Amino acid sequence: MQAYRASILHLEADPSTTDGEAHAFHEDGLLLVAEGRVVACGDYAKLADELGDTPVEDLTGKLIVPGFVDTHIHFPQVDIIAAHGEQLLDWLERHTFPAEAAFADQGHAEAAAEFFVEELLRNGTTSALVFGSVHKASVEALFAAALKRDMRLIAGKSLMDRNAPPGLTDTVEGSRADMQSLIADWHGKGRLGYAVTPRFAISCSDEQLAMAGEVLAEHPTVWMQTHLSENIREIVDTAKLFPDAKDYLDVYERFGLVGKRSVFAHCVHLQGDAFQRLAQAGASVAFCPTSNLFLGSGLFPLETACAHGVKMGIGTDVGAGTTFSILHTLGEAYKVGQLRGEALDPFYALYLATLGGARALGLEDEIGSLEADKIADFLVLDLAATPLLARRMPAARSLEDRLFALTVLGDDRVVERTYVAGVERHRR
Structure with missing residues (x-):
């Protein structure tokens, strides 16, 4: 002892x-x-x-x-943290996609994974929900690095079959095969878990989202993570791509992606009805204050989300997020609240970083x-x-x-x- x-x-x-x-x-x-x-x-x-x-x-x-729980972070974006310029969609084109293309190289992915998990631990993050790149090998490298350290880490390869550069898109069947392989090899190994990971609605065809819902249904113990209602232009473009959906959340609902093991990052511009639907489904939201400020996305309505009973966690969202430090991120969350006339209680801030994050991932019996x-x-x-x-x-x-x-x-x-x-x- x-x-x-x-x-x-x-x-x-x-x-x-x-x-x-x-x-x-x-x-x-x-x-x-x-x-x-x-x-x-x-x-x-x-x-x-x-x-x-x-x-x-x-x-x-x-x-x-x-230990701190980070409910939203991007492993392949570690090298573009603090990259200057533009809001979400332009920032993705200018910085993110070129950086993620490099993860086709296994050696690069393995070196980045070692740095990434050490940086998490250095900042006190012991559990994390993580986006990989579109490349299967990127997620394998990340899982291997986390497994060596017995970390509680959940991750998935990004699903993108449209609206991304060559080399960063895959096919519906290719994505299905990669996910099935990753789930078989890594989900439940040590303290690892797999998350079905549509990047966001803009990057996925109807067929891709339908396939993601099918894989999620076939494997009820895996998670689902994606982005929702982060940026005004993103919301407008999503509405154009999915004209039959009543709103952004409905895009994911139609394909069976909203459930008790679903975590939606950002949700900056959601209204009460959408928060209510998330709460009823048992889904969770990752509040990412540093990236919302850095990209000018907006001020997350934390009190509104809480009033509807939505499960909440905190996310650093590296690399649009500007720090691996959950402590620093909580300080920025307080400032976001101040701009909305909502003073974040320090005990609730610690809750978001620990037990709240654990509950958002359905792991409150294990961690938090x-x-x-x-x-x-x-x-x-x-x-x-x-x-x-x-x-x-x-x-x-x-x-x-x-x-x-x-x-x-x-x-x-x-x-x-x-x-x-x-x-x-x-x-x-």
Whole structure:
């Protein structure tokens, strides 16, 4: 058994729907881990008798939290993060598609995968829902890198059979064969999962979307991820391509792609009716504030989504997103809310990054908090990692104030250690 003494904070419920406190905080806490799972988590004074001969690693002054869950990120876009110019569709043509074409080369994909997963861990992300390129080998490289580190990673090859450059499109039957092979070889291997991944409606014909729905129905334990209602021009172009659909969401509904294991990125311009339909289907939304700001897509209506009961997670959306850091992303989420007249609660922000993300992926029984028997994905955070944080934290008036300062001022430097299934995978 491993034992860690530090302050410990995690969410036990959704703060937006819970009367009273939804979080558990132990100023002088103890986390006990054995065989990759949490044995116990609570006050040191109450759990000390359970230690026996187990030595305690004293991390007093540090904060232990669950590992972060990134519900939307693009593996093949790591090399174009901070690429200048234009909004979504022009940005894709100018930067994204050329970068993704390089993933036809297996060596390039493998090198990028190693960097990508290490960057996730360095920033405290222990679980992620990831877009691959259209190339089967890109997803295989990513799965192999994650498997070596026992990460909880769900990914899929992008489906594109139109409106993309040569070399980045495939056929309906080619996509089907690739997905069936990837699911057979990787889904459920270690902590890996497969996600059927139509890039977005613009890139997929009716036949491609129908095939995606068929594969999803054939494999009820896989996920589905795509983009929805991110950019005004994208919405207009989608309406032209699917004139019989009543709205953008209906495009996916018609092909059986909206369900309990579906995650839709962005949803910036959705109205209440669409959020209601997502909630009724049990689908989830990934809020991606840094990319929505970077591409000028708009301000996500978080309170509206929550009011309709939609499951929510946070997404960095690298490479339109400008950071791998979930902490930094939460700070930007607060600013988006301010521009909408909605002040994001810091406990709800941490919920989005942990238990909320786990629920969005249907994995709340496995990850997202530090309750007993859950997999021991957790972080050790240094609240004095920068001179500014070291000065700011002693002045905090409450736990809420400390947590808020952490989400606004924190970044990768705060993540001192990252543990995956009880094994240290990163140390600053």
